[in-house]
Amino acid sequence: MLAQNGNRWIGTGGRLVARDGDRVVTAALPAGFAAADRHNLAVEVRGRDLVVELSPARLGDQEAVVSLRLSRPATGPLTLAATGGDAEFDNVSAARLHRAARLAVAPPRAGAPLPGASDEFDGGLDPAWRWVRPDASATVSGGALRWPVQGGDLVGTGNTAGVLLRDAPAGDYVVETRVTLDLGEETVRNYQQAGLVAYVDDDRFARLAQVAIWNTRQVEYGYELPFAGQPVYGGNIVGAPATTTWLRLAHRVDPVTGEHEFRAGSSRDGRTWTWGGVWTFPADTTPRIGLVAHGGAQPAVTAEFDYVRFYAGT
Numbered sequence: 001m002l003a004q005n006g007n008r009w010i011g012t013g014g015r016l017v018a019r020d021g022d023r024v025v026t027a028a029l030p031a032g033f034a035a036a037d038r039h040n041l042a043v044e045v046r047g048r049d050l051v052v053e054l055s056p057a058r059l060g061d062q063e064a065v066v067s068l069r070l071s072r073p074a075t076g077p078l079t080l081a082a083t084g085g086d087a088e089f090d091n092v093s094a095a096r097l098h099r100a101a102r103l104a105v106a107p108p109r110a111g112a113p114l115p116g117a118s119d120e121f122d123g124g125l126d127p128a129w130r131w132v133r134p135d136a137s138a139t140v141s142g143g144a145l146r147w148p149v150q151g152g153d154l155v156g157t158g159n160t161a162g163v164l165l166r167d168a169p170a171g172d173y174v175v176e177t178r179v180t181l182d183l184g185e186e187t188v189r190n191y192q193q194a195g196l197v198a199y200v201d202d203d204r205f206a207r208l209a210q211v212a213i214w215n216t217r218q219v220e221y222g223y224e225l226p227f228a229g230q231p232v233y234g235g236n237i238v239g240a241p242a243t244t245t246w247l248r249l250a251h252r253v254d255p256v257t258g259e260h261e262f263r264a265g266s267s268r269d270g271r272t273w274t275w276g277g278v279w280t281f282p283a284d285t286t287p288r289i290g291l292v293a294h295g296g297a298q299p300a301v302t303a304e305f306d307y308v309r310f311y312a313g314t
Contacts, residue, residue, distance in 0.1 A: 014028060014029050014033065015027065015028055015029060015064075016028075016029060016052065016054050016064040016065075016066055017066070018050060018052050018066045018067075018068045020050075020068055020070050020071055023068070023071070025066045025067070025068045026066065027064040027065060027066045028064065029054070029063060029064050030063050030064070033063065037056075038056075038090070039054055039055065040053075040054070040055050040056065040057060040058040041054055042055070042058055044097060045070075045074045045097070046097055047073065048069055048070040048071075048072070048073055048074075049067070049068075049069060049070070050068045050069075050070055050074070051065065051066075051067045052065065052066050052067075053065050078092075078094055080092065107265070107273065107275045108174060108248070108250030108252075108263055108265065108275065108313070108314075109174075109314045110174040110176070110311035110312075110314070111174075111311050111312035111313060111314040112311065112312045113309065113311055114169055114173065114309075114310040114311060114312060117166075117167075117168070117169045117173075117310040118307065118308060118309040118310050119166075119307065119308050120143065120309075121140050121143055121144050121145045121305065121306070121307060121308075122143045124140050125140045125145070126166070128166045128167065129164055129165065129166050130164075130165050130166065131162060131163070131164060131165070132162065132163040132199075132202075133152075133160070133161065133162040133163065134162060135147070135150060135162040138162070138164065138293075143306065144304050144305060145164075145291070145304070145305040146302050146303070146304050146305075147164075147194070147291070147293040147302065147303045147304075147305070148293070148297070148300065148301070148302045148303075149181075149192050149193075149194065149293045149294060149295065149296065149297060149301050149303055150162060150293060150294040150295075150297060151294075151296055151297030151298070152294045152295075153191070153294055153295060154197075154202060154205060154207065154224065154292070154294070155222070155231075155233050156231060156233070157230070157231060159202040161292060161294035161295075162292075162294070163197060163199055163290050163291075163292055164290050164291045164292075165199055165288040165289065165290035166288060166289060166290065166308075167288055167289075168251065168287065168288060168289045168310070169310055169312075171253060171313070172251060172252050172253060172312070172313025172314075173250075173251050173310050173311060173312060173313050174248055174249070174250045174251070174311040174312075174313055175196065175248065175249050175251070175289050175308065175309070175310050175311075176246060176247065176248045176307075176308075176309050176310075176311070177195070177196055177246075177247050177291065177305050177306070177307060177308050177309070178244060178245070178246050178247075178270065178305070178306040178307060179194050179195060179210065179244070179245055179247060179303055179304065179305050179306075180243060180244040180245075180303070180304040180306075181193075181194045181210055181243070181245075181293075181301065181303045181304070182243050182301055183211075183212045183217050183241075183243075183301070184212075184299075184301075186215070188212075188214055188215055189212035189299070190212060190213065190214060190295070190296060191211055191212060191295040191296060192212045192295045192296045192301060193209040193210060193211035193212070193220070193293070193294065193295045194209055194210065194291075194292065194294075194303030194305075195207065195208045195209030195210060195211075195219075195247050195291070195292060196208045196209070196247050196248075196249055196289065196290070196291065196292075197289070197290045197291065197292050198249055198251070198260075198262050198279075198281070198287040198288075198289060198290075199287060199288050199289075199290050200281060200285045200286070200287050200288075203224060203225070203226045203231045204224065204225050204226065204281065204285065205223070205224055206221065206222070206223045206249075206262050206264075206279040206287075207220075207221070207222050207223075207224075207292060208220075208221045208238065208247050208249060208264045208266075209247075209292065210241035210245045210247075210266075211295065217240070217241055218237050218240070218241065219237065219238045219239045219240065219241050219245065219247070219264075219266040219274075220235050220236075220237060220238070221235060221236050221237070221238045221264040221276055221277060221279070222234065222235030222236075223235065223279040236276055236277040237276065238264045238265065238266045238274060238275070238276030238277070239265075239266040239267075239268075239274035239276070240268070241266065241268070242268040245266060245267070245268060246266065246267040246268075246269075246270045246273075247264075247265070247266055248264070248265040248266070248267075248273065249262050249263070249264055249265075249289070250262070250263045250264075250265065250313065251287075251313065252313060254280075254283075257283055258283030259280050259281065259282060259283050260280065260281040260282075260283070260285065260287055261278050261279075261280050261281075262278065262279050262280075262281070262287075263275060263276070263277070263278045264276045264277065264278075264279075289308070289310075291305055291308065
């Protein structure tokens with residue numbers, strides 16, 4: 001039981017109970033509920049609206065939910081109490097409730113071109129590029145970098161794919177490439193892909209690529225980072241690709257923390273952009289910008305990059 005100035009939330013008799021004075025609201029606990037197992041009890045109060053959720057891990061897996069309109073706003077200290085037996089509390093915390101976002105964040109804009117940091121691939125490979133695991137099959141001619149998709153990857157501990165990197169400008173910027181990659185139709189081509197990468201090392205990078213995932217074709221923005229002694233990876237989707245897709249990473253330095261924030265965008269025509277999520281790098285890292293083409297060498301397919309252009313951030 002948790003009590004706060006007469007408002008109580010109790011798991012007892014197979015029910016989750018919210019009580020405000022003489023008013024009681026309950027919800028049945030599922031059959032087989034084991035009270036001795038650890039559970040997460042989350043109590044949210046916004047004004048006079050109270051919501052209580054009981055779940056194994058607070059991952060959208062609620063076992064019972066009750067809501068109640070309080071007779072007065074909840075004030076005073078949070079109190080933990082147990083009646084009718086022993087209870088064990090762990091990781092108790094309280095925080096101000098979030099304020100709902102009502103305005104969308106403005107999409108990033110590309111400012112003045114930064115030609116000194118860019119490469120049009122019209123005179124061989126710029127000496128500013130550096131390889132991680134060089135791939136001799138990648139060539140520059142006719143104003144494009146052509147790179148046969150490798151049978152390797154960066155995700156996990158294998159780290160067999162090549163990465164072509166260059167230093168990024170200082171401060172805020174937007175980097176863009178136009179990549180052509182024919183991923184076919186009506187076939188499974190896991191996980192052939194090509195695109196941009198913000199790269200610290202093989203275990204910390206954000207990869208924005210058009211990719212074949214089973215019988216879908218997506219623009220995926222994934223992030224790998226070290227956690228609990230091993231690399232972990234997660235991603236989000238940033239629009240739908242075409243055979244030729246424009247990709248952007250908008251970099252911003254957080255003025256308070258110094259962290260590097262990279263927001264991903266994609267376009268099918270180079271004019272209309274879909275912007276997605278943000279991945280954050282620690283302040284004490286120096287992410288470089290690069291290109292990748294990997295995920296599977298069969299069937300053979302070549303990624304073609306027309307340029308890598310940097311713009312000042314706005």
